[in-house]
Amino acid sequence: MEFADIVMSRYATKKFDTRKVPETKIRELLELVRFAPSAMNLQPWKIKVITDQKVKEQLKPAAFGQEQITTCSHLLVFCADPDYDRLIRRLGVLLKTHGVPEEVHTMVTGMAVQFTGGMSPDQKFAWSQAQTYLALGNALNGAKALGFDSCPMGGFDPKEFTRILNIPPPLVPVMLCPVGYAADKPMPKVRFATEEIIF
Ligand SMILES: Cc1cc2nc3c(=O)[nH]c(=O)nc-3n(C[C@H](O)[C@H](O)[C@H](O)COP(=O)(O)O)c2cc1C
Numbered sequence: 001m002e003f004a005d006i007v008m009s010r011y012a013t014k015k016f017d018t019r020k021v022p023e024t025k026i027r028e029l030l031e032l033v034r035f036a037p038s039a040m041n042l043q044p045w046k047i048k049v050i051t052d053q054k055v056k057e058q059l060k061p062a063a064f065g066q067e068q069i070t071t072c073s074h075l076l077v078f079c080a081d082p083d084y085d086r087l088i089r090r091l092g093v094l095l096k097t098h099g100v101p102e103e104v105h106t107m108v109t110g111m112a113v114q115f116t117g118g119m120s121p122d123q124k125f126a127w128s129q130a131q132t133y134l135a136l137g138n139a140l141n142g143a144k145a146l147g148f149d150s151c152p153m154g155g156f157d158p159k160e161f162t163r164i165l166n167i168p169p170p171l172v173p174v175m176l177c178p179v180g181y182a183a184d185k186p187m188p189k190v191r192f193a194t195e196e197i198i199f
Contacts, residue, residue: 010144016071016180032142036135044128050075062160072178079171080128084116149182
């Protein structure tokens with residue numbers, strides 16, 4: 001499928017038909033997520049993949065009873081990671097193992113330390129959250145490209161999800177991405193004209 005067709009045919013699926021997406025396809029999807037861009041390449045996200053139906057049933061009330069939670073094949077819980085000390089150290093190690101010259105990785109991690117050093121905890125969280133949304137974008141279009149459907153979902157209680165899934169701090173669940181095969185039909189696309197969004 002052309003990228004334009006993927007973008008135009010992807011839609012926020014409200015109900016899936018409970019068929020399982022093969023694990024190989026989920027791995028491919030996670031590869032697409034993994035290659036998302038991020039500021040200074042810090043990749044401040046983690047994803048919890050839920051397949052257990054009992055766990056999905058437990059989570060459903062914490063997502064306002066939305067049916068995608070229990071009818072999807074896999075539920076991807078996108079968590080923002082705001083721990084920049086650890087993220088920067090981790091990137092330093094990764095750059096080293098990729099043979100990036102010492103002076104380059106010292107410069108990159110130094111810039112990151114300087115940039116994040118002045119941020120409040122709220123700013124760090126907001127920055128991580130924004131980038132986690134970019135990774136989610138890859139998952140949404142990626143699912144369509146791989147032959148299945150998805151829904152971006154912000155309608156859930158992050159505290160309840162953290163409790164039920166035992167998500168360790170400092171990770172914060174910020175978006176859900178149930179994936180599977182749609183059991184509904186897309187609504188017509190309703191979007192503002194290009195002239196409305198450029199100025
Ligand atoms: C941040 C965000 C939160 C959303 N939360 C939900 C949600 O909780 N439940 C849902 O069914 N759709 C949710 N959506 C999907 C939007 O309603 C949908 O993308 C929008 O209406 C456009 O429709 P389309 O994606 O089908 O083109 C969310 C989308 C975004 C980007």
